[in-house]
Amino acid sequence: MQAVGQKPLALYPGCSLLSTGAAYLASVRETLHLLGLAVKDLTDWNCCGASSAHFVDPELAVLLPARNLAIAEAMGADVLTACAACHHRMVQAEHDLSTSDTMARAAMEAGVAYRGGVRVRHLLSVLDETDLPGRIRRPLKGLRVACYYGCLLVRIPRSGGIDDPENPGIMERVLGACGAEVADWQGRTWCCGASLAATAPEVAGDLVQRVLVQAHRAGADCIATACPLCQLNLDLLQGAAATRAGFERLLPVVFFTQLTALALGASPRRLGFEQHLVEVRPMMAALAG
Amino acid sequence: MQPRESAAQPVQRDHSWPLAIEAASGERVGLCFGCGICTGSCPLASAMDLLPSRLMKAVQLGLRERVLGATAPYLCVACETCAVRCPNGIDVARVMDAVRQASLTTGRPVPRVDIQRFHRWFLRTVWMFGRAHEGLLSAGYSLQQGRLLQDLSTGLALMRHGRLALWPHTVRRQREVRRLFRAIAQRGGR
Numbered sequence: 001m002q003a004v005g006q007k008p009l010a011l012y013p014g015c016s017l018l019s020t021g022a023a024y025l026a027s028v029r030e031t032l033h034l035l036g037l038a039v040k041d042l043t044d045w046n047c048c049g050a051s052s053a054h055f056v057d058p059e060l061a062v063l064l065p066a067r068n069l070a071i072a073e074a075m076g077a078d079v080l081t082a083c084a085a086c087h088h089r090m091v092q093a094e095h096d097l098s099t100s101d102t103m104a105r106a107a108m109e110a111g112v113a114y115r116g117g118v119r120v121r122h123l124l125s126v127l128d129e130t131d132l133p134g135r136i137r138r139p140l141k142g143l144r145v146a147c148y149y150g151c152l153l154v155r156i157p158r159s160g161g162i163d164d165p166e167n168p169g170i171m172e173r174v175l176g177a178c179g180a181e182v183a184d185w186q187g188r189t190w191c192c193g194a195s196l197a198a199t200a201p202e203v204a205g206d207l208v209q210r211v212l213v214q215a216h217r218a219g220a221d222c223i224a225t226a227c228p229l230c231q232l233n234l235d236l237l238q239g240a241a242a243t244r245a246g247f248e249r250l251l252p253v254v255f256f257t258q259l260t261a262l263a264l265g266a267s268p269r270r271l272g273f274e275q276h277l278v279e280v281r282p283m284m285a286a287l288a289g
Numbered sequence: 290m291q292p293r294e295s296a297a298q299p300v301q302r303d304h305s306w307p308l309a310i311e312a313a314s315g316e317r318v319g320l321c322f323g324c325g326i327c328t329g330s331c332p333l334a335s336a337m338d339l340l341p342s343r344l345m346k347a348v349q350l351g352l353r354e355r356v357l358g359a360t361a362p363y364l365c366v367a368c369e370t371c372a373v374r375c376p377n378g379i380d381v382a383r384v385m386d387a388v389r390q391a392s393l394t395t396g397r398p399v400p401r402v403d404i405q406r407f408h409r410w411f412l413r414t415v416w417m418f419g420r421a422h423e424g425l426l427s428a429g430y431s432l433q434q435g436r437l438l439q440d441l442s443t444g445l446a447l448m449r450h451g452r453l454a455l456w457p458h459t460v461r462r463q464r465e466v467r468r469l470f471r472a473i474a475q476r477g478g479r
């Protein structure tokens with residue numbers, strides 16, 4: 001990884017990865033470990049503000065990530081993200097701090113000493129630059145994966161997301177390098193409903209159903225995500241959506257890192273599969289078969 | 290957009306308001322030519338009372354009361370589909386942000402108080418611990434909404450699968466995080 005940039009990377013797990021997205025964190029660590037990438041955690045990091053900070057105040061949405069950026073700067077590191085929402089907020093904040101004097105001043109006045117120059121990189125980009133095929137010990141042969149980007153990874157206005165916003169291919173490249181068969185499907189960058197799952201469940205349920213219809217249509221064995229909230233919504237709201245839509249089977253919704261870790265030789269027991277609400281057993285069967 | 294006001298009741302327009310929204314959002318609302326691409330792209334359009342392109346037009350026209358009373362900015366999830374597609378490079382999500390923030394600070398009834406509560410609970414846990422606490426957020430929100438019983442099964446399912454951490458993760462230098470919140474409060478934000 002150090003070969004990728006000049007600076008070492010510090011992992012910013014984010015709050016969800018300590019709770020509902022714990023399987024994501026476990027599999028991120030497993031993936032980094034199996035690739036021999038020694039990445040420290042960002043010291044004493046705080047919440048990025050997610051969608052709630054900008055809901056009430058534009059400055060809060062920048063100040064919360066700014067403290068994390070300042071910590072990275074003090075560590076002499078760039079930030080490594082896994083959560084799509086954290087990535088989005090951190091990239092936006094870095095952009096706002098470096099382009100707006102008002103924001104930079106607000107951060108300074110709130111006690112955040114950030115001078116700039118910290119890069120925020122997503123794990124998918126890092127893996128995309130790693131020689132994966134040479135490291136694969138258990139190719140994901142026979143597994144048909146619907147790569148699901150959702151919104152926040154690819155759509156970061158002005159700064160740019162990790163790939164093309166309309167037609168991304170980075171997750172397909174990474175999982176393809178792991179030996180998976182990647183589906184060509186329509187729902188890849190559609191919205192999962194985000195926090196409306198809590199506040200307007202009918203609306204979010206509808207969005208989840210639209211995505212699932214497309215994944216089924218593409219004959220996927222599973223959906224791979226890079227966002228704890230996308231995973232949660234597609235997992236948690238799937239049962240009801242399947243009943244409404246009359247799906248004959250449920251689709252496991254996994255974190256892309258659970259698949260990379262498996263391919264790199266990790267034991268499935270270390271990857272948090274027991275946390276999934278939709279059983280992953282059919283997916284494991286497809287892999288074994 | 291709205292049942293047309295009768296001649297006896299002229300539409301209230303505030304021509305300085307678009308400038309305020311431009312300043313708050315950092316977006317050039319005046320550039321919008323109403324093509325409707327944002328609306329056609331918006332995954333929440335069918336749930337909105339004021340479609341994104343209509344909202345943009347209403348801001349341009351200074352229809353302040355109409356826009357501030359809309360629930361659309363509360364349903365916007367900032368998916369940014371509109372923003373990456375707008376031919377004029379307008380980040381409509383930021384305009385939605387600015388409109389919602391304005392509606393939160395004017396003392397009017399909040400158009401979707403349930404959604405506001407959710408985000409406030411989220412931020413409350415960040416204020417308390419420096420990191421969001423999903424368990425407390427869901428419990429607090431459900432309780433305030435009077436739907437603790439309905440939501441209990443979801444919470445229990447997540448807990449059964451080991452997905453709800455009960456013990457909060459706290460930031461050691463929590464005072465630094467609180468200082469960020471205080472800076473906003475002092476400025477008169479929320």
Ligand code: SF4
Binds near residue numbers: 321327328342374381
């Ligand atoms: S896409 Fe842009 S120009 Fe077109 S209606 Fe929406 S905001 Fe206006």
Ligand code: SF4
Binds near residue numbers: 332333370
């Ligand atoms: S950012 Fe908001 S307004 Fe724009 S497309 Fe998404 S939900 Fe609709």
